[in-house]
Structure formats: C-alpha cells, structure tokens
Amino acid sequence: MSAPAPSMFTPAALAQAERLGLRMGWPNLEVFADTLLELAERDRNVLAVTSDSRGSGKLGPFGQKLPRQIVEVGIAEQNLVGVAAGLGSCGKRVFAVSPGCFLTARALEQIKNDVCYSNIPVTVVGISAGVSYGALGSTHHSLHDLAALRAIHNIHVVAPADNGETRAAVEWAAALDSPVYLRFGKAPQYHLPEQFGPWRPGRARQWGTGCDVAFVATGETVIHCVLAAGQLESQGVSCRVLSVPTVKPLDTAAILAAGRECAAVVTAEEHSIHGGLGEACASLLMQASVSCALRIIGIPDEETVTGSQADIFRHYGLSMEGLTAAAQRLLVTVGATR
Amino acid sequence: MLAATDTTELALRSVRYRSALLRAINHAGAGHTGGSLSCIDILNVLYSRVLNVSPQNWASPNRDRYVQSKGHSVEALYVVLAERGFFPPEQLATLCHYQSHFVGHPTRYIPGIEMNTGALGHGLPIAVGMAIAGKLDAAPYRVFTLLGDGELAEGSNWEAAMLAAHYELSQLTAIIDYNTLQITGRTSDVCDNSPIDEKFAAFGWEVHSVDGHDLAALAKLLSAPAHGAAPRCVIAHTTKGKGVSFMEDVAKWHHGVPSAAEFETALAELAAAERALLGDAE
Numbered sequence A: 001m002s003a004p005a006p007s008m009f010t011p012a013a014l015a016q017a018e019r020l021g022l023r024m025g026w027p028n029l030e031v032f033a034d035t036l037l038e039l040a041e042r043d044r045n046v047l048a049v050t051s052d053s054r055g056s057g058k059l060g061p062f063g064q065k066l067p068r069q070i071v072e073v074g075i076a077e078q079n080l081v082g083v084a085a086g087l088g089s090c091g092k093r094v095f096a097v098s099p100g101c102f103l104t105a106r107a108l109e110q111i112k113n114d115v116c117y118s119n120i121p122v123t124v125v126g127i128s129a130g131v132s133y134g135a136l137g138s139t140h141h142s143l144h145d146l147a148a149l150r151a152i153h154n155i156h157v158v159a160p161a162d163n164g165e166t167r168a169a170v171e172w173a174a175a176l177d178s179p180v181y182l183r184f185g186k187a188p189q190y191h192l193p194e195q196f197g198p199w200r201p202g203r204a205r206q207w208g209t210g211c212d213v214a215f216v217a218t219g220e221t222v223i224h225c226v227l228a229a230g231q232l233e234s235q236g237v238s239c240r241v242l243s244v245p246t247v248k249p250l251d252t253a254a255i256l257a258a259g260r261e262c263a264a265v266v267t268a269e270e271h272s273i274h275g276g277l278g279e280a281c282a283s284l285l286m287q288a289s290v291s292c293a294l295r296i297i298g299i300p301d302e303e304t305v306t307g308s309q310a311d312i313f314r315h316y317g318l319s320m321e322g323l324t325a326a327a328q329r330l331l332v333t334v335g336a337t338r
Numbered sequence B: 001m002l003a004a005t006d007t008t009e010l011a012l013r014s015v016r017y018r019s020a021l022l023r024a025i026n027h028a029g030a031g032h033t034g035g036s037l038s039c040i041d042i043l044n045v046l047y048s049r050v051l052n053v054s055p056q057n058w059a060s061p062n063r064d065r066y067v068q069s070k071g072h073s074v075e076a077l078y079v080v081l082a083e084r085g086f087f088p089p090e091q092l093a094t095l096c097h098y099q100s101h102f103v104g105h106p107t108r109y110i111p112g113i114e115m116n117t118g119a120l121g122h123g124l125p126i127a128v129g130m131a132i133a134g135k136l137d138a139a140p141y142r143v144f145t146l147l148g149d150g151e152l153a154e155g156s157n158w159e160a161a162m163l164a165a166h167y168e169l170s171q172l173t174a175i176i177d178y179n180t181l182q183i184t185g186r187t188s189d190v191c192d193n194s195p196i197d198e199k200f201a202a203f204g205w206e207v208h209s210v211d212g213h214d215l216a217a218l219a220k221l222l223s224a225p226a227h228g229a230a231p232r233c234v235i236a237h238t239t240k241g242k243g244v245s246f247m248e249d250v251a252k253w254h255h256g257v258p259s260a261a262e263f264e265t266a267l268a269e270l271a272a273a274e275r276a277l278l279g280d281a282e
Helices: A011-019 A028-042 A060-065 A077-089 A100-106 A108-117 A145-150 A163-175 A219-234 A252-261 A277-287 A309-315 A320-333 B004-028 B033-050 B071-083 B089-094 B123-136 B155-166 B187-191 B196-202 B215-223 B260-281
Strands: A024-027 A046-050 A070-072 A093-099 A122-127 A156-158 A180-183 A188-190 A205-207 A213-217 A239-243 A246-248 A264-272 A293-299 B065-068 B143-148 B172-178 B206-211 B232-237
Touching: A011 A219, A011 A320, A024 A028, A028 A046, A028 A060, A028 A122, A028 A163, A046 A077, A077 A093, A077 A100, A077 A108, A077 A122, A077 B123, A077 B155, A093 A100, A093 A163, A100 A108, A100 A122, A100 A145, A108 A122, A108 B123, A122 A163, A145 A156, A145 A180, A145 A246, A145 A264, A145 A277, A156 A163, A163 A180, A188 A219, A213 A219, A213 A252, A213 A277, A213 A320, A219 A239, A219 A264, A219 A320, A239 A252, A246 A277, A252 A277, A264 A277, A264 A320, A277 A293, A293 A320, B004 B033, B004 B071, B004 B089, B004 B215, B004 B260, B033 B071, B033 B143, B033 B172, B033 B215, B065 B071, B065 B123, B071 B089, B123 B143, B123 B155, B123 B172, B155 B172, B172 B196, B196 B206, B196 B232, B206 B215, B215 B232
Parallel strands: A046 A070, A046 A093, A093 A122, A122 A180, A156 A180, A213 A239, A213 A264, A264 A293, B065 B143, B143 B172, B172 B232, B206 B232
Antiparallel strands: A024 A188, A156 A246, A205 A239
16 A cells, blocks of 8 residues: 655655645645545535445545435446536535545546536535555556546646645636536645745646746656755755646646746656656647757656655655756756856 | 327327428528437427426426427427527527527526537436426426437536436436437437437436427327336337438437528428318318
8 A cells, every 4th residue: 555655755865845834734635535525515505425435535524414415426437427417407516535546547438528518516526536546556546647538638737735725726616607527546645845935726736936947847746856956956956946836727827938938847747657747738838939958747657656655756756856856967068057 | 098189189289390490490591300300309399288387387497397408409399499488489590590599509598498408418417407496496397308319429528427326316207209310311320329218217217218209209208297206207109300301310400400492392391291280170
C-alpha cells in the first residue's frame, strides 16, 4: 500500500521543508470530503454519487449525516457518471466520486457525452489519483486522466496541490454551471507557502520571481518543486514555482512569462509525460515562439515501477533531489550555470 | 381504451410523421431510416397521449422526461418535436447540413431534447439519475427512455437496470424498440439477447410486451399510472422500416438512404395509407 507522506521526503527534504517553514496539513481527499459535507449541509441539492467508494472517498461522515444526499450506485463507474448526469440535468449539484483510474478510463465515454457534450454541471472527482495506490499496480494508477480529459471539450481539469487549493476548488466547482474534473491523492500534504497568493479559478499561483529556473507543476508534485527551488536558491540559482491547479484551461500568461523570463523551465506532474501539463506548456510556449530550455518530469512511457507512491515519485525524479538535478542539468545544457 | 376516432387521428399522425422523416432523410442524404420508422409509433403515442411535456412547460422542473437512448433514430424524434411545436418544421431542412444544430443524433441545442445521446447504452443510466432526482424531490414527473434491442448488448444498461430496481424507481419506464435487427443483421445472430423479458424481470423490473405499432395498446400501457415499486420495461415488438413495404424487416435500411425512385415509391405508399385512413375517418 502507499506509504504515508513522511516517507515521501528524504531527511534532506524534510530539513529543507523546515527551513522554509512549511507546515504539514491533511490529505487533500479529507479536505475535499469535509468541504463537500459543509456545502451539502447548506444546500440539499448538493449530492455525492459513489460507486462503492464512500470509504475510499472519505465520505463516511457525509453518508451518516446526510443519507438522502448520497447516491450509491455500486461498483459501476459508467452508471455512476450516467446517473450523475441525469441527476445534474434535474438541478442537482452532483459530485461523482470514484477512484481516478476507473472513473476516467472506464467511464470516459460517459464523461465525454453525458457530462461534457451535454453540458451538465457535474463535478467528476477522481480520488486516489496518479500513483496514490502505489504498489497496487497499474490497474489502479491514473496517469492518463489529464491527457484524456484535456482532449475533451467543455471540462475544467483541476489538480489541487494542497488543502487550501482543494477547499477553494471544491467550493468553486459546486457553484459552477459547467463540468469539472477534480483530482486528489490520499497522502497528507504540506501547505504551500503563503507567498503563492490566493486561489483564483483558472490561474496559476506563483512563488518567487527568480529567472534562472521556473518550476511549473500541478497537484501533489508542487511541494517537491518548492523544496527543489529552496535548495537551488541556497546555491545561488534564482527560481520561481508556478502551482498550476487548473491544467485546462491553462493560465497562459503566467506560463508564457516563465518561458520568456527564465533560462530553464522544468514541469512536474504525477502523470504520464504524454498529454499532461508538461506537453501543454511545451505546446503553448512553442506556438507563442517562446524559446526556452524545457524538461518534462513525470511518469515515462513504460511499465511503472512497483513501489509505494513515495518510491515511484523518487524513482522518476519527482522529488526535491530529482527536480533539483533536472534543473541543474538543464541549466548546463543552456550554459546558464553559475 | 381510446375511441376509434382517437386511434385514427393517431394513425394519421404516424403516417404523416413517416413521410416527414423520410423527407428529412432524403433532403439530408443521411439518416437512420429503418429504426426511425420502427419507433415512430411509440414516439407518436408518447408525445400525443402520455408525456406531460410541451413547449409551454419545457422549463418546468416537473415536466416529464424523455431520453432517446437509441439516438440514431433522431429523425423520428425531430419530426415529432417539430409537429408538437418545439421548433418550426422547416428547420428540419438543415438536418446534417454544415453548421446546423440538427445533428444526426439528439443534442440539447434543439428545444425538446433533454440530453445529447448517440453512443449506445447511455440513456438508461441518465434516465435512472433523472428518476432518482425526482424521487428525492418527491416530484410528480415520470421518466421514459427508448432503447434499441441491439443496444442491450451494452453492459451499462444492466448496471442501470440493477440500480433502478434497487431504488424502486416506479416512475421510470424503459421502452425497448424490439425490431430484432441491428446494423449487421438479425440481433439473435449478432449476440442473442433473448429472453429480454426474463432478463429484465430477473433484474427486478415489471415487464410488459406490446405490439409497438398498436397505437391504442401503446397508449393504454404507457399512460397507465405506476403501481408497485418496480421500474417498468415495455418490450415493444416492432418492425424495422415499418410502413414502407420494401424497407420492412430489412437490415440494410438501418441507415440506408432511399434513392430518388425509392423515395417516391415510399411516399406514394404512405400517401395511399393516409388516404385509406382519411376514408376510414369519413
């Protein structure tokens, strides 16, 4: 099973987190569930629809407190999304909650047609996304969801980095009149530093204004970029970190500015290197004729290594050490080392 | 039971719908002719005698819901909605044309259409969601969905069927346009899904069989109030291509478009049927 968050970080990374004054928070999944319960207590039209996933989705308390606002469909993801669309078309504010791996593969056609094409305001919630399930293997990994959903018209694709982004995204999605995909992991997360500024829908949040390296990351990889940036800054490499919770639509201005102003751009995502945030940035930068050194850090196109989420992150360089090294190598290639 | 004059009026409407949908398909040069002709009597009865839905109450949360799961038979739905006043019939001349909202499958751009369908196996889950919403709100509306018999090979239907019984959605009716043909040929040869009645019954549904071209019988069955807790499955035995002699029970008319000569022959047959009905009415 996935290792708890502390094992995600080496002693050096933990020390860096302490130097940066980072505070550990809760799993985003739990913050999602708490926020949804609060919303549902205020509005009886807010519903959770689950596919035997209320436990995995931390919706046990929701089900106990608001049994009339949770619709259980059994282990049937296609039906989950179709039913959610039917409920949404009748005025319900629906959160369809299921592991991201099943939800965005098995029910992709329902997301595409019943939700997006029909423009029904359903929030599709991929829980335990990315490689959260760790050693359970590729059946349980969702490394395709950002790519698949980016290619479908009419859905916001959002992967919050920390508890604050999670709460804001859930509240925003509940009020939106169009489809949203939210993606959460289940390990506790550090709070991002306050310097990132407030959540604004569709906008990246930026830490620092350094011009040597820009880290552009989404979801639960952002914190590793913060640690890497902290380490690089201590070596005299100036950095900025963009947290990009909304992978689609992209905050083009912030990413173009990073490409124009920085010598190197390193993207990070808990996703295949194909079709996710990194390739979105590459496409954006090239089509704007912005030339910069770019490296996409994610899960390569291979059978994913067996291990906990932390093992997998480390194996593929989604760690302070890995991201620091990637940035340093990239700076060497452009002759920008100090 | 409907009075004879009512039945004749319905029958006339069906014949005119058949002519109208053939004209739309002929003009578009595309369409799903056979299935539209097999389900048109069902749609006629639904919109004439059963559904509490009209252009006037279209925005009401309490309107009845109809989801056409077999979205490829959209031409049948378009001609009925046009005739019922949801949009001017002349707009159908744009069917499948460049930049038209009249796509070859249902979309919500068209007034009167609840959901975008076309991929099979989607309508029943959506209808189940609508029925659960109605039950949560104690709303008075009923939900109907129309499926093809070939469509029942999609597993999502059975996920939804199981759930509908679990939630005791007695306000839900699934109608099977049981014309026994699909694009490849006889459904029983492609993937035999019989016995459909026993399958739905085993899933906890109240099952009825009816002649899907018997307007009076359809009206009586579909307008009957729900009783008990089970959702209802109506197996409507139909003939693909019904109403045009050379199209009846021939798989190639699944999405066959008549030639100019075939089109004229078909319209002539339907005109003769209309004259016969008008003679009956006099």
